[in-house]
Amino acid sequence: MNIFPSELPSLLGFDAIIARLATFCVGKNAKEAAQQLLPSSNYEKVATQLQEIVEYMNASAGSSIISQSHYPEIEKELNVLRMQDAVLTAIQCKQLRKLISLSNELIHFFADKMDLFPTLSQKIAPNEEDKTVLGYIDEVLDKDGIVKDDASESLKTNQTRTY
Secondary structure, X not given: OXXXXXXXXXXXXXXXXXXXXXXXXXXXXXXXXXXXXXXXXXXXXXXXXXXXXXXXXXXXXXXOHHHHOOOOOOHHHHHHHOOOOOOOOHHHHHHHHHHHHHHHHHHHHHHHXXXXXXXXXXXXXXXXXXXXXXXXXXXXXXXXXXXXXXXXXXXXXXXXHHO
16 A cells, blocks of 8 residues: 555656666666666565665675676577477577576575575575576587587487588
């Protein structure tokens, strides 16, 4: 329940704050999320979000995975995967591998540091590490994103015929 008039955010210049905040966001999804923010009268929600920000700032200040990573946007790849018999390119698989690897590292990072970052640890706790998709990608692509010669029987056969 909001106890303030609907035009209050624009009267207070909240739109200017949101526009400034969006300039610090990395990626389209982050910018869109920032632009959806609204003032809230829910004290517990605001307090939790502020604690998340404090923990994020503390975690990213060190040499942690948070401060060292660029998270690829894979919305296009996920849409392709929703289609039956869809195939991703090697580059798309490499992007997917990078995001899954970073996600796995974040899950471990926060699981190991629950006392330092309790709010973020609790938020990320429902997520599970993925090994299955990474395993499939690693069967087909090398660490540089190049399709392995022995990725499938047909590739192996073609490779043998070429020599």
